[in-house]
Amino acid sequence: MNSQNAVELHDVQMHFNMSKEKLENLKEYFIKMVTHKLMYEDYTALDGVSFEVKKGDIFGIVGLNGSGKSTTLKLISGILSPTRGTVETQGTIAPLIELGAGFDMELTARENIYLNGSVLGYSRKYMDQKFDEIVEFSEMREFLDTPMKNYSSGMVARIGFAIATMTKPDILIVDEILAVGDFHFQEKCENRISGLMGGDTTVIIVSHAIEQIERLCKHCVWLEKGRVKMIGNAKEVCEAYKST
Amino acid sequence: MNQQKGIKRFFADFKKFFPLLLNLAGKDFKLKYRRSILGVLWSILNPLLTMIIITRVFGILLKVQVENFATYYLLGYTLWTFFSESTTNSMSSIVSGAPLIKKVYIPKYVFPVEKCLFSLINFGFSLIAVLLVMLLQGVYPTPVSLLVFLPVLYCFLFCVGFSLILSALTVYFRDIMHLYSVLLTIWMYLTPIIYPMSILKDHDKAIAIVHCNPMYYFVEYFRAVMMHGSDPIAYPVPSFAFNMVCLAIGLGTLVLGGLVFSRAQKRFILHI
Ligand SMILES: Nc1ncnc2c1ncn2[C@@H]1O[C@H](COP(=O)(O)OP(=O)(O)O)[C@@H](O)[C@H]1O
Ligand SMILES: [Mg+2]
Numbered sequence: 001m002n003s004q005n006a007v008e009l010h011d012v013q014m015h016f017n018m019s020k021e022k023l024e025n026l027k028e029y030f031i032k033m034v035t036h037k038l039m040y041e042d043y044t045a046l047d048g049v050s051f052e053v054k055k056g057d058i059f060g061i062v063g064l065n066g067s068g069k070s071t072t073l074k075l076i077s078g079i080l081s082p083t084r085g086t087v088e089t090q091g092t093i094a095p096l097i098e099l100g101a102g103f104d105m106e107l108t109a110r111e112n113i114y115l116n117g118s119v120l121g122y123s124r125k126y127m128d129q130k131f132d133e134i135v136e137f138s139e140m141r142e143f144l145d146t147p148m149k150n151y152s153s154g155m156v157a158r159i160g161f162a163i164a165t166m167t168k169p170d171i172l173i174v175d176e177i178l179a180v181g182d183f184h185f186q187e188k189c190e191n192r193i194s195g196l197m198g199g200d201t202t203v204i205i206v207s208h209a210i211e212q213i214e215r216l217c218k219h220c221v222w223l224e225k226g227r228v229k230m231i232g233n234a235k236e237v238c239e240a241y242k243s244t
Numbered sequence: 245m246n247q248q249k250g251i252k253r254f255f256a257d258f259k260k261f262f263p264l265l266l267n268l269a270g271k272d273f274k275l276k277y278r279r280s281i282l283g284v285l286w287s288i289l290n291p292l293l294t295m296i297i298i299t300r301v302f303g304i305l306l307k308v309q310v311e312n313f314a315t316y317y318l319l320g321y322t323l324w325t326f327f328s329e330s331t332t333n334s335m336s337s338i339v340s341g342a343p344l345i346k347k348v349y350i351p352k353y354v355f356p357v358e359k360c361l362f363s364l365i366n367f368g369f370s371l372i373a374v375l376l377v378m379l380l381q382g383v384y385p386t387p388v389s390l391l392v393f394l395p396v397l398y399c400f401l402f403c404v405g406f407s408l409i410l411s412a413l414t415v416y417f418r419d420i421m422h423l424y425s426v427l428l429t430i431w432m433y434l435t436p437i438i439y440p441m442s443i444l445k446d447h448d449k450a451i452a453i454v455h456c457n458p459m460y461y462f463v464e465y466f467r468a469v470m471m472h473g474s475d476p477i478a479y480p481v482p483s484f485a486f487n488m489v490c491l492a493i494g495l496g497t498l499v500l501g502g503l504v505f506s507r508a509q510k511r512f513i514l515h516i
Contacts, residue, residue, distance in 0.1 A: 077348070079348065097348070102344045107274070107275075111271070114267060115267050115268075115271060118261070119344065119348055121260040
């Protein structure tokens, strides 16, 4: 892989082969297997997708619902592995596929911050150091010892975002999360992302708000039905996308 | 080359996600005991009450002839509970970890292993109850009892290996959860928990079957070190060969579980 690149996708294909009926049953499975009725429906979510993202780039992905944007991000984060082709990355990745993955609503915010930190692979010592910074950013100090089930979704999102962005990851992956929370928080998040961009963090963003992509990104890929429709300068791709 | 990379990745991952393991087990523990202050106390009382009932009932009904039956029974029962609880909880752990697995990259073995750790903590607490019963019965621990970490370690390896297999299978076949609870009941009766091995002495077949049961070895070992003081002849210090058998069962199951799991996990995400 080219050392200038943070992410490279080569001819990536992603199949979801779902069994037609949901087989969760040993008995059914054997009956179907014996009678050769085990049918699979193959769904191709991505087909022949190739692109590369330069280090330090802010890269957008646009496309209609179901075009494979989230699937692409999950492949880059290592949550999914491709059916065919290769996905290569360089450096640490902070995926913001969904904020607060692994929060347990029965636990307090304080406990969840440590839990979520370890979900992202940070040590306890490291979290101790960053704890105040996270609390500061999420503006949740007075609720720290309240169980999170009493929080609003916006409050949960704040803490999730604060944890995920407190370190400078090499690659930050953002999937539609900037749509949650109030205006004040969105602005804060955008500033934080812009701040990360100043350094050499590579950012990959999926957003419904096309203006956001236009404003933040340098380059952009447009996916349509799992294939690359257009790739290049963010302004040009967004113009073309908007005019359809 | 590729394999070497895989192994390196495994150890790097393990180090990185070890705190997650501890945190998840700690979370389970907190949630279990938070609601009732009596929670921890209850986990001690529960085996005690069970002991009273069981020793009464079986003492009368079966005329089981075992010295210090309460201690005998409770030692087997707690180790068995450790095994059955850890494997049962592990089974559904991948499926219930789905929200996490779908959103971030974490090694998936974290889930079953965490459940085993959690059961190990619970086991530690029940051991307090066992010690109380032992003191009540006048079965005093001896220096040999310090070896207790060995059978627990062997059993833990076995539990983790077996849990890896079960949790991977459950992703594909949810109904084995019900089958497993039936299997556990049968399995328990094939383990000398409530009866002494001596009642099988005229049944060669039964003995042969029990000898195929990994839990038999761990339970016998566990009792031997804990009850050594009461009767050094009936409960001798386990030999080197016996240790090797236990270790082979534990490690063998762990390796097998690891292989099965690592092959199966690539497709987990499509099924949860
Ligand atoms: N785990 C899965 N199993 C089956 N199909 C899936 C799975 N994940 C995504 N898909 C399918 O793949 C397609 C692309 O989904 P996604 O990447 O989420 O689209 P987007 O984020 O662009 O809206 C959708 O049609 C969706 O139904
Ligand atoms: Mg999506």
